[in-house]
Amino acid sequence: MSDSSDRTEIKKLGEFGLIDKISGNFINKNSNTVKGIGDDAAVLDMGTHYQLISTDMLVEGIHFDLSYFPLHHLGYKSVAVNVSDIAAMNGIAEQITVSLALSNRFSLEAIDAFYEGVKAACEAYNVDLVGGDTTASKAGLVISVTAIGKVEKGKVAYRSGAKLNDIICVTGDLGAAYMGLQVLEREKQVFLENPDMQPQLDKYTYIVGRQLKPEARMDLVHELLDLNIVPSSMIDISDGLASELHHIATQSGVGLNIHEDKLPFASAMQEAAIEFKLDPNTAILNGGEDYELLFTISQGDFEKVKNHPDIHFIGYINEKSNGLNLVTNNGNPIPLKAQGWDHFS
Numbered sequence: 469m470s471d472s473s474d475r476t477e478i479k480k481l482g483e484f485g486l487i488d489k490i491s492g493n494f495i496n497k498n499s500n501t502v503k504g505i506g507d508d509a510a511v512l513d514m515g516t517h518y519q520l521i522s523t524d525m526l527v528e529g530i531h532f533d534l535s536y537f538p539l540h541h542l543g544y545k546s547v548a549v550n551v552s553d554i555a556a557m558n559g560i561a562e563q564i565t566v567s568l569a570l571s572n573r574f575s576l577e578a579i580d581a582f583y584e585g586v587k588a589a590c591e592a593y594n595v596d597l598v599g600g601d602t603t604a605s606k607a608g609l610v611i612s613v614t615a616i617g618k619v620e621k622g623k624v625a626y627r628s629g630a631k632l633n634d635i636i637c638v639t640g641d642l643g644a645a646y647m648g649l650q651v652l653e654r655e656k657q658v659f660l661e662n663p664d665m666q667p668q669l670d671k672y673t674y675i676v677g678r679q680l681k682p683e684a685r686m687d688l689v690h691e692l693l694d695l696n697i698v699p700s701s702m703i704d705i706s707d708g709l710a711s712e713l714h715h716i717a718t719q720s721g722v723g724l725n726i727h728e729d730k731l732p733f734a735s736a737m738q739e740a741a742i743e744f745k746l747d748p749n750t751a752i753l754n755g756g757e758d759y760e761l762l763f764t765i766s767q768g769d770f771e772k773v774k775n776h777p778d779i780h781f782i783g784y785i786n787e788k789s790n791g792l793n794l795v796t797n798n799g800n801p802i803p804l805k806a807q808g809w810d811h812f813s
């Protein structure tokens with residue numbers, strides 16, 4: 469037994485602090501390890517191209533609740549969130565492995581449903597399931613997926629490449645996955661209090677769908693390739709826009725301003741936020757799980773994408789000393805705080 473004064477609680481470090489602590493103890497020894505810990509995927513030099521590898525784990529009770537998460541959607545989402553990390557490097561995913569820890573609570577039919585979703589995602593993203601591991605669990609379902617992809621050496625996009633005056637771009641709309649989660653959690657409570665009540669989800673189809681059926685924006689990676697644009701930096705939005713902007717700014721050594729009136733959202737997200745008495749900006753900035761792409765482009769590339777219907781220009785990169793700010797609708801810059809998700813808090 470160690471003295472309790474030697475003990476450091478993980479929540480004191482937080483998720484990112486813990487990752488920094490782990491990575492600080494390791495130095496890469498192999499010259500083909502181009503990028504280790506710290507980006508959306510590791511980057512390995514394969515001679516002709518770079519290989520990308522990313523792993524994400526989904527844990528029952530932390531990342532999903534099986535009382536409202538259909539297993540086929542869970543299978544799809546487990547693949548999509550990993551493919552999204554390959555997309556965030558400007559790469560194309562090609563293979564996945566899927567590892568499961570499950571209890572005897574699960575039937576063959578349940579596992580079949582899960583793999584139906586995995587298969588649908590393999591079709592949608594053109595990836596092959598090439599392996600995995602299966603083991604027993606006493607504490608619910610744990611899913612670990614690894615995605616492998618590739619990118620041309622000159623086209624990899626790191627979190628660290630944003631340059632002064634670059635334009636900050638974001639795809640799709642933000643905050644809906646978080647509001648969808650609020651709806652699902654509320655309906656679960658209603659059901660627990662009165663099991664005869666049927667969930668009322670009709671008017672929330674879009675936002676609930678964004679939570680249960682996220683898509684990796686592999687389509688955008690292909691489009692950027694076709695347009696001959698290599699983003700100067702890129703990250704996918706898993707923890708929330710503000711948190712991801714902090715990763716880009718910190719790793720690129722820059723500051724940035726984003727503009728409230730440019731932030732993309734769906735009206736269904738706004739309506740739900742108002743109903744839940746939440747500021748829609750909170751969902752947009754800190755909601756997470758939208759799996760859209762956040763990236764920067766040089767001013768010279770703007771002409772090629774300025775009319776793209778699904779790319780939104782939300783601000784500019786500037787000096788580090790400027791810090792990170794949200795310029796509100798009345799023109800005031802306010803410091804952008806990164807709340808994001810922290811599962812250890």
Ligand code: ADP
Pocket residue numbers: 487490504505506507508509510523524553706707
């Ligand atoms: P993302 O949200 O894009 O999946 P994470 O925040 O999970 O990224 O991870 C950031 C970086 O830290 C990645 O390079 C990831 O591989 C690495 N990482 C996370 N957890 C660990 C760990 N336990 N050991 C080593 N590396 C880790």
Ligand code: MG
Pocket residue numbers: 508552553556703704705706
């Ligand atoms: Mg990521």
